[in-house]
Amino acid sequence: MDYDDVFVLDNGACTAKAGFASSDDARIIPNCIMKAKSERRRPFIGDQVEECRDASGLFYILPFQKGYLINWDVQKNIWDYIFSAECLPVNFPETPVVITEPYFNFNSCKEAMTEIFFEEYDCHSLLRINAGDLSSYHYFNTNQNSLCCLLVDVGYSFTHIVPYIKGKKLKNGIRRIDIGGKVLTNHLKEITSYRQLHVMDETYVMNQVKEDACFVSLDFYKDMKIAQKRGKENTIVRDYVLPDYTSIRRGYVKDPAVAPSGEDGDQQTLRLNNERFTVPELLFNPSDVGITQMGIVEAIVDSLSVCPAETHPHLYRNIMLVGGSTLFPGFRDRVCKEVRTLAPCDFDVNVTLAKNPITYSWNGGRLLTQDPEFSSRLVSKDEYEDHGYNICLDRFDV
Amino acid sequence: MATARESGRLKESGKVLDEATRKRRARKALEALELDNFHEDPHADLVMSKKVPKFQETLDNRSVKRKKGKSAEYYKQRFRKTFPQLVEEDRNYNPNPPNYMSAQAAPSKCPERRFCAVCGFPSTYTCVKCGARYCSIRCSGTHLDTRCLKWTA
Numbered sequence A: 001m002d003y004d005d006v007f008v009l010d011n012g013a014c015t016a017k018a019g020f021a022s023s024d025d026a027r028i029i030p031n032c033i034m035k036a037k038s039e040r041r042r043p044f045i046g047d048q049v050e051e052c053r054d055a056s057g058l059f060y061i062l063p064f065q066k067g068y069l070i071n072w073d074v075q076k077n078i079w080d081y082i083f084s085a086e087c088l089p090v091n092f093p094e095t096p097v098v099i100t101e102p103y104f105n106f107n108s109c110k111e112a113m114t115e116i117f118f119e120e121y122d123c124h125s126l127l128r129i130n131a132g133d134l135s136s137y138h139y140f141n142t143n144q145n146s147l148c149c150l151l152v153d154v155g156y157s158f159t160h161i162v163p164y165i166k167g168k169k170l171k172n173g174i175r176r177i178d179i180g181g182k183v184l185t186n187h188l189k190e191i192t193s194y195r196q197l198h199v200m201d202e203t204y205v206m207n208q209v210k211e212d213a214c215f216v217s218l219d220f221y222k223d224m225k226i227a228q229k230r231g232k233e234n235t236i237v238r239d240y241v242l243p244d245y246t247s248i249r250r251g252y253v254k255d256p257a258v259a260p261s262g263e264d265g266d267q268q269t270l271r272l273n274n275e276r277f278t279v280p281e282l283l284f285n286p287s288d289v290g291i292t293q294m295g296i297v298e299a300i301v302d303s304l305s306v307c308p309a310e311t312h313p314h315l316y317r318n319i320m321l322v323g324g325s326t327l328f329p330g331f332r333d334r335v336c337k338e339v340r341t342l343a344p345c346d347f348d349v350n351v352t353l354a355k356n357p358i359t360y361s362w363n364g365g366r367l368l369t370q371d372p373e374f375s376s377r378l379v380s381k382d383e384y385e386d387h388g389y390n391i392c393l394d395r396f397d398v
Numbered sequence B: 001m002a003t004a005r006e007s008g009r010l011k012e013s014g015k016v017l018d019e020a021t022r023k024r025r026a027r028k029a030l031e032a033l034e035l036d037n038f039h040e041d042p043h044a045d046l047v048m049s050k051k052v053p054k055f056q057e058t059l060d061n062r063s064v065k066r067k068k069g070k071s072a073e074y075y076k077q078r079f080r081k082t083f084p085q086l087v088e089e090d091r092n093y094n095p096n097p098p099n100y101m102s103a104q105a106a107p108s109k110c111p112e113r114r115f116c117a118v119c120g121f122p123s124t125y126t127c128v129k130c131g132a133r134y135c136s137i138r139c140s141g142t143h144l145d146t147r148c149l150k151w152t153a
């Protein structure tokens, strides 16, 4: 090995998870450029947005569309920031890079990525890999007795369900649902704007509202009934205090047990009732909002239907949840409960939520760099110069 | 523009939305769920300050010896392809499943659930004019006053 450290970049549509394999965990960097009304002459790249004093009406410029890298100039600007002295400086000529891309990535996106890393950044060597492959590597690495893993990755642009059999993905079984964190936030914005307060321009804030207040219902129609009750019997309704960027920097859910006091007078609040669970519900019932696709649990069963019968008990026993939108309270229990009702009753159903679903894949990449086979999966700069892009087609399983 | 066109046609069709308009409404609502922003770029009318470090300068500050980089504009030109173009290209490049198109989850086999377009609770009634759902007289009133035949969605 002629290198000391490997740079792992899980390049997501919402956040980039980046860092050297020698570090304890990834740095999570918004993979976008943001513009604020309050700071008229400065775009915020990635996590620079933390310096933004007033995040109301933030305008987003994203490199990804529908989960695929489309706006390369935007991505290049963000990468330049990530690899700069200001963020995580990389000495590329001496550093192999592991970078993720989505399942069924388009050919010209693959070529562009390869060209930028070899010809622009001059990286030592490169491994392009699906983020899900890193997650499954992580899973098999920590569950050495498991033969299979059914990965459910709920991302920003979409959700993927992917069966991994003895470490390899079964491409036939991959199912994509076109719902992820972005659709959920946009739906919450839409219904909130129609029902009480215009928040269509407040993606940043409403995303926080979603993260702070939404949950996955374990009994949807029962929760609907509770949300229709008045007074104390409605245990679902909450008030959410919006940030004003003077005294309140970040919004929060008001404690329902604390009676309102005079000090609350100037606070602007949102009342959240059935919104709290009808929003994440879209992941389980996309047709609730008119998207004619199966929900997560139905798609799990559909994915399994093309896997060899002898793998089914192993897949049901090793369902792994990753991605930011699995963080809603109740998510794991709902998947578990519904899969249990659909699975043959003599099979065990075991659903695991990653301890950190956002960096689970990145950490899989970190573990992979320690694999004895790791360096054989890389394409070096010399090989790329000798054989061109074709060597990437041969070596990378994406 | 869409508002004018639609309200024009509504008058002709006796104030009931035809199937095509209903479908277009539904499609627009789905497209809105994919948008990154609903408002205009707040900096659109500005020339960026010279004080903002150019991306290339940030790069050059590093001690790493490297050739002169290409500008972001180069990448914009070099890899300019829209999402529909990429999907179309993939049809030719990967005509056989599994591919991007085939991986899409099939329609659900469960019956569609119905919710009030106003309050979000389960609904039993359908608006005869536009096909939206509502749950009560109160929500029906709100619906008629706001969205029904008006172009607000």
Ligand SMILES: [Zn+2]
Pocket: B116, B117, B118, B119, B120, B121, B134, B135, B136, B139
């Ligand atoms: Zn209603």
Ligand SMILES: [Zn+2]
Pocket: B127, B128, B129, B130, B131, B132, B143, B144, B147, B148, B149
């Ligand atoms: Zn109507």
